[in-house]
Amino acid sequence: xxxxxxxPSPAALLAIASAVTVLCGLxxxxxGQEHIPLLEVWRAFTQPDPxxxxxxxxQTSRLTRVVVAVLVxxxxxxxxxxxxxxxxxxxxxxxxxxxxxxxxxxxxxxAPVMGAVSxxxxxxxxxxxxxxxxxxxxxxxxxGPARSDQARLVLAGAAISxxxxxxxxxxxxxxxxxxxxxxFWLAGSTAGRGMxxxxxxxxxIVLGLLGSAALARHLNILVAxxxxxxxxxxxxxxxxxxxxxxxILLAGTAVSLAGTVGFVGLVVPHIVxxxxxxxxxxxxxxxxxxxxxxxxxADLLGRIVLPPEEIPVGAMTALIGxxxxxYLTRRSGKHA
Amino acid sequence: MHRxxxxxxxxxxxANRARNDRRAFCLRLLGLPAALALLPYPAGAVLVExxxxxxQVPMRPARVITLFQGATDIALALGVxxxxxxxxxxxxxxxxxxxxxxxxxxxxxxxxxxxxxDIAQLQPDLIIGSKFRNERAFDLLSKIAPTILAQDVxxxxxxxxxxxxxxHREAQAARLLAQLNQQIAALRVRLTxxxxxxxxxxxxxxxxxxxxxxxxxxxxxxxxxxxxxGFAWPSQWRDGSRSIIKLTSKERIPVMDADVFFVxxxxxxxxxxxxxxxxxxxxxxxxxQAVKYGRVHHVNNVYWSLAGGIQSAFLMLDELQAKMFSExxx
Numbered sequence: 001x002x003x004x005x006x007x008p009s010p011a012a013l014l015a016i017a018s019a020v021t022v023l024c025g026l027x028x029x030x031x032g033q034e035h036i037p038l039l040e041v042w043r044a045f046t047q048p049d050p051x052x053x054x055x056x057x058x059q060t061s062r063l064t065r066v067v068v069a070v071l072v073x074x075x076x077x078x079x080x081x082x083x084x085x086x087x088x089x090x091x092x093x094x095x096x097x098x099x100x101x102x103x104x105x106x107x108x109x110x111a112p113v114m115g116a117v118s119x120x121x122x123x124x125x126x127x128x129x130x131x132x133x134x135x136x137x138x139x140x141x142x143x144g145p146a147r148s149d150q151a152r153l154v155l156a157g158a159a160i161s162x163x164x165x166x167x168x169x170x171x172x173x174x175x176x177x178x179x180x181x182x183x184f185w186l187a188g189s190t191a192g193r194g195m196x197x198x199x200x201x202x203x204x205i206v207l208g209l210l211g212s213a214a215l216a217r218h219l220n221i222l223v224a225x226x227x228x229x230x231x232x233x234x235x236x237x238x239x240x241x242x243x244x245x246x247x248i249l250l251a252g253t254a255v256s257l258a259g260t261v262g263f264v265g266l267v268v269p270h271i272v273x274x275x276x277x278x279x280x281x282x283x284x285x286x287x288x289x290x291x292x293x294x295x296x297x298a299d300l301l302g303r304i305v306l307p308p309e310e311i312p313v314g315a316m317t318a319l320i321g322x323x324x325x326x327y328l329t330r331r332s333g334k335h336a
Numbered sequence: 337m338h339r340x341x342x343x344x345x346x347x348x349x350x351a352n353r354a355r356n357d358r359r360a361f362c363l364r365l366l367g368l369p370a371a372l373a374l375l376p377y378p379a380g381a382v383l384v385e386x387x388x389x390x391x392q393v394p395m396r397p398a399r400v401i402t403l404f405q406g407a408t409d410i411a412l413a414l415g416v417x418x419x420x421x422x423x424x425x426x427x428x429x430x431x432x433x434x435x436x437x438x439x440x441x442x443x444x445x446x447x448x449x450x451x452x453x454d455i456a457q458l459q460p461d462l463i464i465g466s467k468f469r470n471e472r473a474f475d476l477l478s479k480i481a482p483t484i485l486a487q488d489v490x491x492x493x494x495x496x497x498x499x500x501x502x503x504h505r506e507a508q509a510a511r512l513l514a515q516l517n518q519q520i521a522a523l524r525v526r527l528t529x530x531x532x533x534x535x536x537x538x539x540x541x542x543x544x545x546x547x548x549x550x551x552x553x554x555x556x557x558x559x560x561x562x563x564x565x566g567f568a569w570p571s572q573w574r575d576g577s578r579s580i581i582k583l584t585s586k587e588r589i590p591v592m593d594a595d596v597f598f599v600x601x602x603x604x605x606x607x608x609x610x611x612x613x614x615x616x617x618x619x620x621x622x623x624x625q626a627v628k629y630g631r632v633h634h635v636n637n638v639y640w641s642l643a644g645g646i647q648s649a650f651l652m653l654d655e656l657q658a659k660m661f662s663e664x665x666x
Contacts, residue, residue, distance in 0.1 A: 033587045056619045061587040118610055173449075184547045184584055191584035192547060192614075308591045310584050 010282045013275055017289040024296045025066045029058060031304060036062075060194070067198050068190045069299045069313070070292040072258040073268075075205050075250035077291025078212055078284060080265025081272070082247050085223050085280075086240060087153055093266040094251030096157040097244070100262075101164035102133025103255040107185065108168045119197055122185070123256040127204075130252035136160060138244045142237075188261035188314020190299050201257045208249035209288065215242060216280040261314040263321035264291050270328055294320065384502045386484040387467035388474050393482040393502050394461050400503070401458060401481075403450050403465035404489045405431070409645020410499045411464065412437045414508050420458050422447040425642045426603060433638070433651060447489075456480045464499060490557040490644045512646055519653055520564050527565065527660065537595035539567040540626070543641060544599065546607035548584045549615060551592060555579035558598070558640045561649060565656075570594050589620040597626040598656075600637035633659040 008016070029041045036054045044055035044063075079094040087096070095101075106129025107122055114125065137160050141153030184191070212219075218239050221229045229236050251265065272286040298316035305311060381392040400418045402408040408421045412434060420442040424431045430438050442458065445451040447469060455463065455477070463483040470477060470485055477483040484502050486495045493513060500509025528535050539562050541552040553573045554563050563569075570593060573581075583591065601608050615621060616632075626632050639651040 032585075033590060050619070053620060053623065057587045060618065061585055065585075118607075189547075189584060192586070303585075308588045309582050 010276050010286075014282075014285055014289065017286070017293060021070070021289060021293045021296065024293060024300065025070070028066050028069075028296060028300050029062050031300065032057070032062060033308065061191075064193050064195055064198055065190045065299060066296065068193050068201075068257055069295040071198070071201060071205050072190070072254045072261060073264055073291040073293070073295025074288040075208065075254040075291070076261060076264040077268035077272075077287040077294070078209060079247045079250040079254070080291075081269035081283060081287040082212055082219075082243050082250075083265065084269055085219050086243050086247070088223065089151075089154060090270070091266070092154065093262075094247060094254075095161070095260075095262070095265070096137075096154060097247055097251065098133035098137045098157050098161045098164065099130040099248065099251045100255055100260045101161040101168070102129040102131075103127070103252070104168050104186065104260065105129055105133070105164040108171050119193065120200060123197055123200060126256035127252050130255055131248055133160060133164065134244070134248035134252060138241075142240060142244075184312055185259040187312035188259040188317070189310075189312045190258055190295075191310060193257065197257060201253050204249045204253045208246045208253070211242065211246045211249070212284055215239065215246070216284055219243070219280040259312075259314060261295070261317055263317045263325075264294055267321040267325050267328075268294055270325070274328075382501070382504055384484050384498070386498055386502075387487045388471070388483075388485050391478070391482050391484050393484065395504055397460075397462035397482075397503065399458065399460045400462045400464065401444060401455055401460040403444075403463065403470055404447050404486075404644075405642065406489055406492055406495055406644035406648075407464045407466070407486065407499060408438075409434060409643055409647045410492070410496050410509075411503065413496075413512060413646050414500060414503055414505045416503050416505070417441065419460065420444045420454070422450050424638075427638065431638050431643055433643075433647065452476055452480070462502060464502060491560070492557065492644055492646050492649055493560070495644075496646045516646065516649060516653075519650070520561070523653060523657055524564075524566050526657075530661070534595075536566050536568040537631075538570050538625075539596045539598065540570065540592045540594040541640070542592060542597060542599045543602060543637070544608055544612045544615070545602045546605065546611050548582050549592075549611075551581040551583065552641065553579055553581070556641075557644045557649075558652065561652060561656075567596070586615060586618045586620065589615070589618060589624070593624050593626075595625050595629065595631060596660075597624075597632040598635050598640065598659075599632060600635060600640050602637060635659065 026038060026041070030036050030038055034054065034057065036058060040052075040054045041058050043049070044052075044058040048059070049055055076094060080092070083092040083094055083096060084090055086092070103126035106125045110129065111122060111125050114121070137153070137157045140160065141156035218234060221232055221234055222236065222239060226236055229239075254261070268291045269283075269287055272283055272290050276282040276286045294317065295313065298320055299313045301320070302311035302313050302316040380395045382395055383390050384393050397416075400411060400416055402411055402418045402421045404422065405424060408418060411418050417437065417439065418441055421430075421438075421444070423429045423443055423446055425447070429443050430441075442454070444454040444458070450465075450470075450473075452473065460481040463477050463481050464486070465473075465477065465483060466486045466489045467474075468486075468488045470483075474483060474485060484498065486498055489495075496509050496513055497506075500506045527537075531537060541556070541558050541562070543550040543552060553559050554569050556579050559569075559579070572591070581591070583589075599612070601612060616627075621627060635655050636651070639648045639655060643651075
């Protein structure tokens with residue numbers, strides 16, 4: 001056994017992570033095209049002055065980015081953690097429910113037909129696409145004998161995702177104009193979203209977070225194995241359904257708000273499980289906080305490396321997440 | 337004997353020359369009608385230097401296929417109608433301004449992925465593409481027909497010269513370019529007179545997409561013409577290291593600032609219009625010089641960006657002149 005790394009107590013860890021997240025959020029508000037001092041950021045909320053352009057930038061652009069990054073990061077990480085518990089598969093991510101594929105399909109193929117014109121329209125369609133696909137994957141993957149094996153959900157998700165991706169790719173090749181226009185959505189982006197979109201997105205996300213929090217104790221039993229869970233009187237089928245609804249709410253809203261942001265849902269749960277005790281009452285807030293933090297940092301980096309252009313946050317998360325993930329798997333070999 | 341030999345040696349070349357002259361004359365007599373009959377397809381080839389090396393192309397190619405928008409525009413301007421070309425980016429399959437000249441030319445697919453099978457079936461005798469798009473297909477294309485590739489798809493001046501050489505119409509190409517330069521010089525004088533000490537005005541070309549805005553700089557089709565007219569580029573872009581900048585966040589609006597804006601809407605879809613409304617409605621937009629002076633001009637995105645040929649260069653100049661000298665922003 002190696003020299004034991006004694007992690008700080010989970011409560012202290014959560015407090016530290018919250019503090020770092022708040023700090024990151026504040027830095028994100030000051031950094032950008034123009035440096036805006038914290039005092040001016042503060043005034044933007046306490047004594048707003050519509051003629052002060054710095055304050056306008058904070059209100060119209062930077063604050064929404066921070067809120068979007070926090071919401072999307074937290075949702076994806078929690079959804080990923082739930083997915084991994086639900087399938088008992090450490091490589092599961094929210095995308096496995098076909099959510100990204102469904103949202104992309106809806107935005108690329110259905111949006112032009114429906115005459116979607118505003119960001120809110122796109123969002124709504126993406127959410128419906130993600131939800132419908134998630135439901136379909138659930139129906140295909142979970143139906144069958146009561147003791148269904150988890151691999152079936154993974155396979156159903158992979159198959160339906162590939163099917164929808166191929167439709168989407170075909171459509172994008174035929175209409176390249178369309179591809180050029182939704183480039184940033186496809187790559188995952190926090191830019192250009194307004195408070196309108198945030199207002200649409202926060203209720204389902206909060207609902208999903210609260211729902212998963214309510215299921216935390218049951219999750220602890222579920223990951224011990226299906227037989228044990230049944231033996232302890234859990235209604236496994238109903239629990240799975242409720243969890244799936246939470247995943248679809250969280251990941252579906254996240255993809256509709258920011259496009260396809262990969263890696264957060266896969267990597268953050270692994271990081272958090274190494275730091276926190278194996279109890280979903282600690283893990284879930286850990287997922288949410290670390291997810292928010294990772295996305296905030298990714299967005300911040302994406303904005304400062306190549307000004308005035310921005311690297312889409314979806315690309316940045318992979319850039320930060322992938323090396324860490326490799327490091328993690330190399331180090332911990334046996335226990336995922 | 338000895339003398340005679342010498343005499344013969346001396347006489348030989350004379351006799352030879354006379355015989356050669358006679359033969360050449362006869363040949364010319366015989367050849368004249370033959371050459372006249374063959375005038376559309378005379379034998380012989382031209383060596384053309386292009387982005388992938390040198391290629392022998394027939395003297396007067398009759399079945400030309402063009403693989404990018406600017407090449408189609410330029411070939412037509414030189415009086416050669418391609419037998420086939422690639423689909424236009426918008427106003428499909430052929431830009432409106434080229435339709436009358438194009439007639440019923442065939443399509444060989446998209447500019448980003450032309451169909452080699454269709455191209456082969458049409459049995460071209462010259463293919464004009466670009467290194468930017470067709471570099472990897474060059475060897476295959478060359479097996480179908482002599483192929484020349486332009487360096488890129490938007491440098492219309494060098495592309496006009498190249499295609500002029502390939503079509504054996506250098507003089508015509510030079511005439512067109514001279515005409516364009518004349519028009520640029522004349523317009524430049526008018527602009528200098530109109531704006532006086534304020535000249536040169538700085539300029540930004542904005543291409544509005546449905547989820548971002550692109551800024552075209554000097555190293556672009558419109559940028560090259562605007563530079564030639566004497567427009568200046570905002571100071572932060574003068575180093576010329578970038579040709580396109582994609583802006584996604586509205587807090588970057590000040591980056592666009594210039595005395596004149598030319599705005600292209602990528603398509604007339606509601607999503608693009610709404611995005612333009614959203615950007616131009618931002619308080620930062622109102623702070624921009626071009627907006628304050630009412631110099632935000634909406635222009636045709638085919639002429640200014642998507643076409644990239646010599647005809648579209650003339651059309652762009654016409655539109656620019658109309659906008660700058662009515663100075664009512666639209």
